[in-house]
Amino acid sequence: MTSIRCAAAIVLAVLASARLSAQVDRSKPPTLPPPPALKLPAIQTATLPNGLTLAVVEMHKVPVVDVQVLVDAGAARDPGDLPGLATFTALMLQQGAGTRGALDVADEAAFLGAQLNTTAALDGAVASLHVPRRRLEAALDLLADVVLRPAFPDSEVARQRELRGAQLVQQRDEPVAVANVAFPAIVYGAGHPYGHPLNGTDAATAALTRDRVAGFYRAYYRPNASRILIVGDITLAQARPLLAARFGAWEQGDVPGLAGGSAPTPAARAVYLIDKPGAAQSVIRIGHVGPARSTPDWYALEVLNTILGGAFTSRLNQNLRETHGYTYGAFSQFAARRLAGAFVALASVVTAKTDSSLVEFLKELRRIRDEPVPDPELAKAKAYVSLGLPGEFETTGGAGARFREVLSYGLPLDYYDRYIERIGAVTAADVQRVARQYIDPDHFDIVVVGDKAQIEAGIRALNEGPIVYRDLWGLEIK
Amino acid sequence: MPRMSSATAVLLGLLSAGPPICLSAQALRVPYTTFTLPNGLQVILHEDHSVPVVAVNTWYHVGSSDERPGRTGFAHLFEHIMFMGSEHVPTGEFDRLLEAVGADNNGSTTEDRTNYYEDGPANALPLMLYLDSDRLGFLLPEITTDKVDLQRGVVQNERRQSYENRPYGLAEENILDRLYPPAHPYHWPVIGSMKDLQAATLEDVRRFFQSYYTPNNSTIAIAGDISPGDARTLVQRYFGDIARGPAVIRMPPPPVHVTADIDAVLEDRVQLPRVYDAWHTVKAFADDDAALDVVANVLAGGRSSRLYRRLVYDLQIATDVVAFQDGTRIDGKFEIFATARPGHQLGELQRVIDEELRKLADGGPTAREVERAQNTFEAQFLSRMERVGGFGGKADQLNFYNYFVGTPDYFQKDLDRYGRVRAADVQRAVKTYLTSAHRVVLSVVPQGKPELGVKP
Numbered sequence: 030m031t032s033i034r035c036a037a038a039i040v041l042a043v044l045a046s047a048r049l050s051a052q053v054d055r056s057k058p059p060t061l062p063p064p065p066a067l068k069l070p071a072i073q074t075a076t077l078p079n080g081l082t083l084a085v086v087e088m089h090k091v092p093v094v095d096v097q098v099l100v101d102a103g104a105a106r107d108p109g110d111l112p113g114l115a116t117f118t119a120l121m122l123q124q125g126a127g128t129r130g131a132l133d134v135a136d137e138a139a140f141l142g143a144q145l146n147t148t149a150a151l152d153g154a155v156a157s158l159h160v161p162r163r164r165l166e167a168a169l170d171l172l173a174d175v176v177l178r179p180a181f182p183d184s185e186v187a188r189q190r191e192l193r194g195a196q197l198v199q200q201r202d203e204p205v206a207v208a209n210v211a212f213p214a215i216v217y218g219a220g221h222p223y224g225h226p227l228n229g230t231d232a233a234t235a236a237l238t239r240d241r242v243a244g245f246y247r248a249y250y251r252p253n254a255s256r257i258l259i260v261g262d263i264t265l266a267q268a269r270p271l272l273a274a275r276f277g278a279w280e281q282g283d284v285p286g287l288a289g290g291s292a293p294t295p296a297a298r299a300v301y302l303i304d305k306p307g308a309a310q311s312v313i314r315i316g317h318v319g320p321a322r323s324t325p326d327w328y329a330l331e332v333l334n335t336i337l338g339g340a341f342t343s344r345l346n347q348n349l350r351e352t353h354g355y356t357y358g359a360f361s362q363f364a365a366r367r368l369a370g371a372f373v374a375l376a377s378v379v380t381a382k383t384d385s386s387l388v389e390f391l392k393e394l395r396r397i398r399d400e401p402v403p404d405p406e407l408a409k410a411k412a413y414v415s416l417g418l419p420g421e422f423e424t425t426g427g428a429g430a431r432f433r434e435v436l437s438y439g440l441p442l443d444y445y446d447r448y449i450e451r452i453g454a455v456t457a458a459d460v461q462r463v464a465r466q467y468i469d470p471d472h473f474d475i476v477v478v479g480d481k482a483q484i485e486a487g488i489r490a491l492n493e494g495p496i497v498y499r500d501l502w503g504l505e506i507k
Numbered sequence: 508m509p510r511m512s513s514a515t516a517v518l519l520g521l522l523s524a525g526p527p528i529c530l531s532a533q534a535l536r537v538p539y540t541t542f543t544l545p546n547g548l549q550v551i552l553h554e555d556h557s558v559p560v561v562a563v564n565t566w567y568h569v570g571s572s573d574e575r576p577g578r579t580g581f582a583h584l585f586e587h588i589m590f591m592g593s594e595h596v597p598t599g600e601f602d603r604l605l606e607a608v609g610a611d612n613n614g615s616t617t618e619d620r621t622n623y624y625e626d627g628p629a630n631a632l633p634l635m636l637y638l639d640s641d642r643l644g645f646l647l648p649e650i651t652t653d654k655v656d657l658q659r660g661v662v663q664n665e666r667r668q669s670y671e672n673r674p675y676g677l678a679e680e681n682i683l684d685r686l687y688p689p690a691h692p693y694h695w696p697v698i699g700s701m702k703d704l705q706a707a708t709l710e711d712v713r714r715f716f717q718s719y720y721t722p723n724n725s726t727i728a729i730a731g732d733i734s735p736g737d738a739r740t741l742v743q744r745y746f747g748d749i750a751r752g753p754a755v756i757r758m759p760p761p762p763v764h765v766t767a768d769i770d771a772v773l774e775d776r777v778q779l780p781r782v783y784d785a786w787h788t789v790k791a792f793a794d795d796d797a798a799l800d801v802v803a804n805v806l807a808g809g810r811s812s813r814l815y816r817r818l819v820y821d822l823q824i825a826t827d828v829v830a831f832q833d834g835t836r837i838d839g840k841f842e843i844f845a846t847a848r849p850g851h852q853l854g855e856l857q858r859v860i861d862e863e864l865r866k867l868a869d870g871g872p873t874a875r876e877v878e879r880a881q882n883t884f885e886a887q888f889l890s891r892m893e894r895v896g897g898f899g900g901k902a903d904q905l906n907f908y909n910y911f912v913g914t915p916d917y918f919q920k921d922l923d924r925y926g927r928v929r930a931a932d933v934q935r936a937v938k939t940y941l942t943s944a945h946r947v948v949l950s951v952v953p954q955g956k957p958e959l960g961v962k963p
Contacts, residue, residue, distance in 0.1 A: 052748070053744055053745060053748065055594075055595040055637070055641060055645075056595065057595075058596075058604055058634055058637055058638075059633040059634055059637050061608060061630050061631060061633060061634060062630045063630060064608070064609070064628045064630050064631075065559030065628055065629050065630060065732070066559075068559065090555075090557045090892075090893065091889055091890070091892045091893050092889065093886075093889050093890055093893070131810070131820075132810060132811050132816060132820065133811075135809055135810035135811040136811035136879070138809075139808065139809050139811055139879045139882070139883050140875070140878070140879045140882055141882065142882040142883050142885055142886030142887075143886070144886070159886075159890065160886065161885070161886050161889055164882075188820070188823065191823060191848075192819070192823070192826060194849075195779070195826045195848045195849055196826055198778050198779060198849055199674070199777075199778070199779055199826060199846070201778065202674040202776060202777045202778055202779075203673070203674055204672055305776075307776055308672055308776075309667040309671040309672040310664070310667045310668055310671075310672045340606055341602050341606070341612075342599070342602045342603050342606050347599070350661055351599065351657070351661075352657075353660075354656075354657050354658075354659075354660025354661050354664070355660070355664070356661075356664050356668075357661060357664045357665040357667075357668045357669075377664075377667070377668045377672065378664070379660075379663070379664055379667060408607070409603060409606055409607040410606075412606070412607050412608060412609055413606040413607065413609055414609075415609065416608060416609020416610075416627070416628050417609040417610070417611065417627065417628075418609075419558055419559055419560055419628065420558070420560045420609075420611075420626060420627065420628075420896070422558065423557075423558045423560060423893065423894055423895070423896075424890075424893040424894050425893060426890075426893075
């Protein structure tokens, strides 16, 4: 290794350069010019005679177009006896549509260079397309087939049912996936629209049939309960006839409102332990039911969450990662939902520090309520949220996600034009008020997926509530 | 290995699932200017005024392939240490100062290079350059054993989270271990071993920094809503007085020969066994690199691909199948993996994979298959033109092309490689590289069930 001698020379060079640097003032960060004015792309809307809303956001930098058909057919509408039906129905849209078989749909999309996806989340289903502009027309033909003319052949239902059954087996090997299923089951309980697993259970999967899929589709896939959002190299004048020709004949139907599903009475704080023998880490989820997306407190909650666990320098990550090294990352979130969404703080931590990690989580979650946030920390969080906004609208996908939120939660179309002003108005008192209102340590559900033999005694010694054993679905062990 | 999670897929996308074709009328262009400071730092500037943001993307031409025995994972650990403060920027301030002006940042390490980026509002450029130059010129006085220990813990948790506690997460290092001889710099994974991470010292940090973190071993791409003149002045102001370092000298890697099928079995906390096939192929941008990307697409690119159709759709013996060509700086590999459904054996899957490889070698792809792959790549390429920052944004791609082919605006030429691929090229690539006598076959099986491997 000859690098020793070279290395010594470099040390001298670095010292020398430090002396030379007098011409640059490094003693403090440079003063920056004022931030650029916010200039967001506008959203324009039109309505077809069948009640279908079109929304267009023009972005002409790159000749691509991002199309989202937003349908009020989310997993919150799953029938009690068939969790997973909404996501399965969305999946089945692509398994044969119009004159094409399942593999032909995939082949055509790939041939057009189109990313075609059909998925469902809790609050809605989305059929989406991301495609070069010059292939948009052909890709819209395919999208219209998928949304309006799915065939749901028995053979394809059976095929996808079998595949999903195997995927549910795989899901049990993945500790993060287990936590993501167990946490809502524990927080909401099985009776709530948000309490069941998005992709269903073994029993529900086995019970999926063509009739149930077609019935769900007929009930909820209706133009009057849908919107089409197009972002990219196109204008409303161009988009309107393309969509009217393809979606204008989509038949209306009576779509019932989403049943509220009363939020469960919050239980006293407890630790729900899900055993994963041999796990190298414990997956932690701490939280409870929080507010709906429509709350006027949302701006204050965004600032609160940025301070607590929404960014790299947030308190949870600074504490658990940068001070203690227990984890690769610790975060928190208020889930944006039409009904009451969950608040959750989360991390994967080294098994031996599971109890110590819980101590630090609870410390931070109590401190954010007990102490007002210092001004510099508040200012940093507000700046991070508002000054970073233009970057969120740089790509068609990014702008599409933001405007989808506007449409899906019934926010005003100029929502983001006033957003920075509203974030700017949030005070330290607001943050403390919403922390006290929406973070309630006395009623935390603490879910830990990890190696019980190694972590249970430590958790018990914390004396932060009873330990309850749960299975891989978050359900009571019988 | 990004510093923060969530970017791995993008990273793979940039380096392996390569770009596309020139079927569209308009040529893909990313106009740039470039200059080099007297200390060797090369700077690439690209204006894009569509959104008032700026991206600063720095490549250090050092990766895990530069590590020495007993210190695997060090390049990536070092990447973490770069965020721990420098002489004029106390610990934690790097992130705090950027967030306070609405900017984001991250870093990542591969076999070949380490990159860092800051993305944010256009007015934040001076701050970004101030911070980046301080950690290039003034890092060592601030790095202590405590800081190394702390990031060692974070990285070990990254290894636990992304590899050890993830089903099949240890497959890749087991493949590399068998595909490359111990003296080859791709023999070990970027994340490194727990033991080697534990062994890293402050002296290692010092030596590594002095050898590789020099202006002459680095390039900076600045893209977005910038004035090139102002950007140049700022770079000169902040980086001009940092001293040049020693030239980086690399030994040519030892030759790689897999002379027979190597079969291996790894027991993991999984219920469904998975088989991995891996071959040596060619490095990035070599002849056949693009053809091998097309091979991967024909075999397993989506539900209309050959292996998906056979394994998942028709026979229903697998839950998934993936194939990719991974061309890197000094070598390349091709992988296929598939997961068995409950009740099915890896031997069944392997037989079908072998059949399909033979069919492709014997008959080649259809014209539609080649065109479909080209169209898919072209669309991916277009979408990568949308963003200036982040992993895989235009600034990162300018640095990528600059390092790998010496031309920052290589976008259209890269696309043209795919446009030139013909069915015969695909067929030849399969015959030449994906032969059964020269591969590593790794079976990942449930613990205590080695008999579930391909060759029980």
